[in-house]
Amino acid sequence: MTVIFESDQPVSKEARGSVAVLGNFDGVHRGHVYLLQQLRQQCPDLPLSVITFEPHPRQLFFKEDAPFRLTNAKERNAALTEQGVDFIFQINFTPEFSSLSAHDFVHQILHEHLGVAHIACGECFAFGKGRSGNIDYLSSETQSLGIGLTVVKPLQDENGNISSTRIRHLLKEGQPVQAAELLGRVWSIQAIVQHGDKRGRTIGFPTANLSLGEHVEPKCGVYAVKIALPDGQIRIGVANVGYRPTFTQESECRLEVHLFDFDQDIYGQELKVWLHAFIRAEKRFSGLEELKEQIVKDASDAKEFFNTLK
C-alpha cells in the first residue's frame, strides 16, 4: 500500500532511506512508468518513492492559463499507487517553497526532511529558485552528501519523447486513441455528478454532468465512453464534452455522460469516465428535435465502437 506524506507531515522512519524519483508525474504516462521501472531495477532493496509537487508548479507560476492537467492529485496518486510506489512525498508548492534555493532544496528537503538514499530524475529536470539547480549541480551536491543519483533518458517513440505535453495535444486534437498509446491506458476523468438544466431527461437522454476541474479540455464533441460507478460497476455510454451551443453559449465546459441501459439517480456520486473514442465535433442544432435525432445516432455509433472492440 502506498503511503502519502504531505509537506507538513513528519516522515516516518520506514520512509527514510528510499530511492526517490523527482517530478510532476502529470498523467503517470509510459515515460514515467519507465523511469520508475529503471529505478526499481537499479535499487531493488530500497523502498521506491516519488517526490512530487501540488499544485503543479505551472498552476502557481501561470495562474491565468487554462486548466491543463491530465491527472489531478488524487488521480495521479492513484496511478502511482497502481505502479507499486511505496511512498509519495507530495510537496505543497507554495510561493515560499518555489523561492527555496537549489542548495536548500537538496540539503533541507532531500537530505534532512526526507532522508533519501538515492534520487533520480529525467535529463532536463531543473529545480530551486529560478530553476537554478540543474543536473550538474545536483550531481556535485548529492555526491558530497553520499546520496546516489541516476539521470534517466526520456522514453521515446518514433515521434519523439513520450511527454505529458504531447498527450495533452492529442486530447485537444480529439485523438484519444493515440493519447492512450502514449499514456499506457485510456485517459479518464474522475468527478462528482452535478445538477444541470434537467433538459436531458426530456429528450430521453439524461446526462450525468461533470465539471472538468483542473483537467485539460479535450476536443469538444462526442465520445464513446466507459464509466465506473462507486459500487464498482463498469458501464458503457456516450458523452458530450463542450459548451452546448444549441442552447446557450455557456462559459463552463462540461462532460455530460449518458449511460446506456441505466436509470438511477446518481447526483453527488463520483464517476470515473474513460474517453475511448472520438465520434464527432460538437455543433449547434436548430432545436431539440434535431439534437435528439443526432444523439440517437451518436449512441448507436458508440455502441458500434464497443461492439467492434469485443
Ligand SMILES: Cc1cc2nc3c(=O)[nH]c(=O)nc-3n(C[C@H](O)[C@H](O)[C@H](O)COP(=O)(O)O)c2cc1C
Ligand atoms: C451524445 C450527446 C451529444 C450531444 N451533442 C451536442 C451538440 O452537438 N451540441 C449541443 O449544443 N449539445 C449537445 N449535447 C448536449 C445537450 O445539449 C445536453 O446534454 C442537453 O442539453 C441536456 O443538458 P442537461 O444535462 O443540463 O439537462 C449532446 C449531449 C449528448 C448526450
Ligand SMILES: Nc1ncnc2c1ncn2[C@@H]1O[C@H](COP(=O)(O)OP(=O)(O)O)[C@@H](O)[C@H]1O
Ligand atoms: N442513463 C442515465 N445516464 C445518465 N444519468 C442518468 C441516467 N438515468 C438517470 N440518470 C440521472 O439523471 C440525471 C440527469 O438527468 P438530466 O435531465 O440530464 O438532468 P441534469 O440536467 O441535472 O443533468 C443524472 O445526473 C442521473 O442522476
